Amino acid sequence: MEQALEVLRTVFGYQDFRGQQAAVIEHVLKGEDTLVLMPTGGGKSLCFQVPALVCKGTAVVVSPLIALMQNQVDRLKELGVRAAYLNSSQSPAAARDVERMLRAGNLDLIYVAPERLTMDSCIALLKGVEISLFAIDEAHCISQWGHDFRSDYLQLSLIVEEFPSVPVIALTATADERTRQEIVKRLRLRSARTFVSSFNRPNIQYRVTEKVTAKDQLLDFIRSEHQDDAGIVYCLSRKTVEATAKWLVQKGVNAIPYHAGLSTGVREKNLSKFLKEDGVVVVATIAFGMGIDKPDVRFVAHIDLPKNIEAYYQETGRAGRDGDAATAWMVYGIQDAIMLRKMASQGDGSAAFKRIEAQKIQALLGYCELTSCRRQALLQYFGEESQNACGNCDACMTPIASWDATIEAQKAMSNIHRTGQRFGVGHLIDVLMARPSDKIQSLKHDEVSTYGIGKDQSEGVWRSVYRQLVARDLVRVDDYGSLALTEKSKSILRGEEKLFLRTSSLKEGKASTKSRSKKRAGASKSPTPRYSPAPAKIGSGNSLFKALSALRLELAKKQDLPSYCIFHNATLEEMARLKPKTKSDLLEISGVGAAKLEKYGQIFIDAINQHH
Ligand code: ADP
Ligand code: ZN
Secondary structure, three states, X not given: OHHHHHHHHHHHOOOOOOOOHHHHHHHHHOOOOEEEEOOOOOOHHHHHHHHHHHOOOEEEEEOOOHHHHHHHHHHHHHOOOOEEEEOOOOOHHHHHHHHHHHHOOOOOEEEEOHXXXXXXXXXXXXXXXXXXXXXXXXXXXXXXXXXXXXHHHHHHHHHHHHOOOOOEEEEEOOOOHHHHHHHHHHHOOOOOEEEEOOOOOOOEEEEEEEOOOHHHHHHHHHHHHOXXXXXXXXXXXXXXXXXXXXXXXXXOOOEEEEOOOOOHXXXXXXXXXXXXXXXXXXXEOOOOOOOOOOOOOOEEEXXXXXXXXXXXXXXXXXXXXXXXXXXXXXXXXXXXXXXXXXXXXOOOOOHHHHHHHHHHHHHHHHHHOOOOOHXXXXXXXXXXXXXXXXXXXXXXXXXXXXXXXXXXHHHHHHHHHHOOOOOOHHHHHHHHOOOOOHHHHHHOHHHOOOOOOOOOOOHHHHHHHHHHHHHOOOEEEOOOOOEEEOHHHHHHHOXXXXXXXXOOOOOOOOOOOOOOOOOOOOOOOOOOOOOOOOOOOOOOOOHHHHHHHHHHHHHHHHHOOOHHHOOOHHHHHHHHHHOOOOHHHHHOOOOOOHHHHHHHHHHHHHHHHHOO
16 A cells, blocks of 8 residues: 555545545555445546556556547556557557557556557457556446446456456446445456445535526526636537537637537537547537546536436536536526436336336426525435535525416316317417417417416416426326326325425516415526535635646647646645745645656746746
């Protein structure tokens, strides 16, 4: 362990291990199999990188995404680590070079794509060299229940057969018990010890807002809180991705699209732009993100709902890996609820599978409609109890009021009943509000008893009511988007039970007096969180920090590397605060190791000394 600490300090430039890192590394160094569950940004990479440098031989890292291997290898090389990768994007000559280095024992780490590793030729190659350990990154890809299943991961159980004396460390940020068990079983880990870290990401602020016009809300959010920050915007369809990216560009945001329908060339170009330049916003389908370890993503925005809570947690987890404050922001409306419900009933999975999917969707909708701390709910979903409300989510910062919506719910539900349980929400609201239409006329819906009984509320309120009825499973949606009542609705229709709903942000004004809205006056749109990362931060307005960032960008551009490969923001901030004058002062700063000191030390010291 002494050696491990030495490596941490000299190579990585960090003073101490974080959280479970030391315990994990100690276990790996004993030669035992290990399963590591840590949230994104928790510091998984060091759990295998440090042992790789301490142990004799080469560590083999299995990583699912070719596009990102290069990035990881570049970062290690910047630290002076002897690392390389083998995958199908390489020329045969380049691959032969890597193989030669491997045979000569000149590599500490080699990254290999799963489909490559399980080839006979690769196994034979590895048998001829000394392997220190196998690290399986994104190990949840082996689980069919998870959301990133990759069939080539199934073959990885070969490793244990072919290399029985080499320890295996599997790592993932997916927490649920079922996935965990599947990883151990399918990789055939031998009496593996599991290390579970807390999945709390205190620096991420969780917010969910009612969807009105998603694009405008998004732009408003970016402009008011994340101008010039790097971020990810998730949408459901390629079409929305394209349209949103184009629109943001028109509005002056440095945005690019990313989805599976783009050519490989464009995708690579966009990914590299996002990784290498500062302040790029990528608008993407969920095809984007796994393994992206850009540390300074400041926000993740969902303008469509994710598939379930696991996916939400993973996607939002891509924000703020560097530990600085970041925002997970989502807008959500009735159409999203309807869409997810429809998706749950469709598909050709088994009945049991559908039931699980439906439960997962229910949990996600429940999360959206929460009026209590979102972080507590998320952690609880992953089996973690936390005593206190977090102070850094919308529910904690601006308490969300609820109102007694029993009567409105009764009206909305009788309206479904009276019109025959065959219509979508648009028509239902027209009937409630007595808005004439051809459809109403031809169906004679102006003669039903619910016609016009909802004139006292705005359309926004009715949308919010229907949305929450769907979210609470009081109303069901069929394949065509028609709403029908469920068994659960009866007690409310009969007045046996009251129903409290979230106060809609659209509800202010017209209806609020009548329905006794308790929404607090003066609740601001972007409240100040209680969370602030320690220590006191140098703002991005600091002129030395700015000068150092510019220097970093210049150095990065020259080498065609992302700027965080040179130094992280936190490291530059510390430099701006402590103003080191000598190389040994600089070495004290977190994130400065021997290789970087050698390569960049003098340049940064000069810049600090010259700055006035
Ligand atoms: P994960 O793979 O779990 O998402 P990473 O391994 O990318 O997380 O680490 C997240 C960030 O935390 C990285 O920027 C990394 O350099 C930093 N980090 C990891 N361990 C430490 C440590 N012991 N001290 C300081 N920073 C650390
Ligand atoms: Zn909270």
